[in-house]
Amino acid sequence: MAQVTADERSVLEEPAPPATAPPQKVSGRSWPRTVLLAIGALLFLFPFYYMLMASLQLKPDTSVRGAFPTSGFTLDNYRSINGRVNLVQSLVNSGIFTGAVILCTVVLGLLAGYALARLHFRGRGTLFAAMLLVQVIPFQLLMIPLYVMIVRSYGLADSYLGMIAPFAINATAVFIFRQFFMQLPDDLFSAARIDGAGELRILWSIALPLVRPAVLTAVLLTFIGPWNEFLWPFLITKDADLQPLAVSLANYISSVAGRAANPYGAILAGACVLAAPAVALFVVFQKHFTASDIGSGVKG
Amino acid sequence: MLTTVLGRQPLGLAFAAPYAVFLVLIFAYPVGLAVWISFHDYFFTAPGVAVDRPFVGLDNYTAVLGDPEVHKAFLNVAVFLVINVPLTVVLSLVLATALNGAVRGRIFFRVCYFVPYISASVAVVAVWLFLFSNGGFVNQLLGPLAPDPSWLINKGLAMPLIALFVTWKQLGFFILLYLAALQNVGKELYESAAMDGAGKLGSFMNITVPGVRPATTLVVILSIITGANLFTEPYLLTNGGGPNGASASPVLLMYQRGIEQGNPDTAAAIGVLLMIAFLIIAFVNKRFLERD
Known part of the structure; x- marks a missing residue:
């Protein structure tokens, strides 16, 4: 597997000249490329545009012209979904779930990533192999045993702890940290050790400040996991006061799906x-979602 | 002495220990438990209640393998993969190549392509439900060409639509993977090909496609993982795998059998079979794509 290093990250950010044609041909040949990219962008963005527009119309018009409303904007749908599911409570639950998962992932991931990258200890190879193996086991396949353990054996149904536990570790975050720690020069660590700094001290005061971008990337990548997660919190929360927004919205969608007049406006406002x-986090921090960071996560 | 037993920096063990413990508790033990449950007559009890759960050998597996609904669910995933995997590979490679050469608007396009990937499935399923509903925007756009019955309640179209949805949602991630892989394809290869008079299509087929083959292996495997995991889409988009099981997935069946109907033993057997099927496909795919 080809390795992508941090150096190549900068390559991705810069506007690279086309590799296939000499410069004088660029202007003549670049328009099909731009058209292709623009059609792609339209297909990717249109559902989001439509979601926003329909959520602002009291009675969304499904006709083709209705996709481009010029008047009748209202926030009624947002009030209506707030009446059906407790938006504030759901958002708080999503926040607690996501925040706790990020905290566990970053703390456990930093320690494990540092150990795997910079420390020689017995079982390091085994641990790394186990992490690679875990990545190919789809989480959904563990649904039944995890449900049995957490809900039936430990009685953690309808609790934040039960919701968080299966997501507390994340191989992607460990891979990102390991990758970044490995890129730091060896001299830095031997110098600190000669000066008598302990490993925890080295990690905290020397290595951590240098891998701050990796922490940000890991936080951003981890955020989308629990925030968007549906299956697991759906399985273990029956109490509406504990459900994250993805679950309460999904329950609302499936409870009204059978009815003739679907209140799409309210559903789309919730969406x-x-x-x-x-989306906001991604747009603001988009340059931290680089291919090499994600690539190092999935490739190891 | 201690160094030879624990390694040069035994503190590493302490650093890695919490992670390793979670790995055992959340992955290794549940995998074992799933296999154990699938060989026993297992049912749910309240916490702390000890009951007899007799060993039943392959009973759960014979029940599952003889169940037409299970056959259908696995067949549905096959349909999903046949549509999703080639579409994902071709579209993400083509768009990544276009993006790689683009001079202007790279960041804008990157953001556009990535937005579906980072959005919650539940949120984007909601808008697809609306777009593809009976009197929805897509049918209005198609006019007389609109399928009857409509997309989500049409036996032949429900699963392909789910495959299309997942392709759309995941594509941004795969475009980024290919974009990284493209940086490793030597520019001089393209230059010498252009010198030899190769066209754009020629150099794409003869240089780009073989050049990113390792990434293709990864894209295919990750797409298959997505297919094996399919749950939210059939649960919400087609209202529980409808119409009449035409878009049910194995994970949806695991949920319905195991948790709704209280038969964790047969659900665990479906899970183990799915895991085996997935490992075989991933292995064959690795062999097939990595041979030279």
Whole structure:
């Protein structure tokens, strides 16, 4: 597997000249490429545009012209979804779930990533192999045994702890940290050790400040996991006061799906509230979602 | 002495220990438990209640393998993969190549392509439900060409639509993977190909496609993982795998059998079979794509 290093990250950020044609041909040949990219962008963005527009119309018009409303904007749908599911409580639950998962992932991931990258200890190879193996086991396949353990054996149904536990570790975050720690020069660590610094001290005061971008990337990548997660919190929370927004919105969708007049306006207003934080974070921090960071996560 | 037993920096053990403990508790033990449950007559009890759960050998597996609904669910995943995997590979490679050469608007397009990937499935399922509903925007756009019955309640179209949805949602991630892989394809290869008079299509087929083959292996495996995991889409988009099981997935069946109907033993057997099927496909795919 080809390795992508941090150096190549900068390559991705810079506007690279086309590799296939000499410069004088660029202007003549670049328009099909731009058209292709623009059609792609339209297909990717249109559902989001439509979601927002329909959520702002009291009675969304499904006709083709209705996709481009010029008047009748209202926030009624947001009030209506707030009456059906407790938006504030759901958002708080999503926040607690997501925040705790990020905290566990970053703390456990930093320690494990540092150990795997910089320390020689017995079982390091085994641990790394186990992490690679875990990545190919789809989480959903563990649904039944985890449900049995957490809900039936430990009685953690309808609790934040039960919701958080299966997500507390994340191989992607460990891979990102390991990758970044490995890129730091060896001299830095031997110098600190000669000066008598303990490993915890080295990690905290020397290595951590240098891998701050990796921490940000790991936080951003981890955020979208629990914030968007549906299956697991859906399985273990029956109490509406504990459900994250993804679950309460899904329950609302499936409870009204059978009815003739679907209140799509309210559903789409809820969808906008659910999608907005992740999209906003991504747009603001988009340059931290680079291919090499994600690549190092999935490739090891 | 201690160094030879624990390694040069035994503190590493302490650093890695919390992670390793979670790995055992959340992955290793549940995998074992799933296999154990699938060989026993298992049912739910309240916490702390000890009951007899007799060993039943392969009974759960014979029940599952003889169940037409299970056959259908696995067949549905096959349909999903046949549509999703080629579409994902071709579209993400083509768009990544276009993006790689683009001079202007790279960041804008990157953001556009990535937005579906980072959005919650539940939120984007909601808008697809609306777009593809009976009198929805897509049918209005198609006019007389609109399928009857409509997309989500049409036996032949429900699963392909789910495959399309997942392709759309995941594509941004795969475009980024290919974008990284493209940086490793030597520019001089393209230059010499252009010198030899190769066209754009020619150099794409003869240089780009073989050049990113390792990434393709990864894209295919990750797509298959997505297919094996399918739950939210059939649960919400087609209202529980409808119409009449035409879009049910194995994970949806595991949920319905195991948790709704209280038969964790047969659900665990479905899970183990799915895991075996997935490992075989991943292995064959690795062999097939990595041979030279």
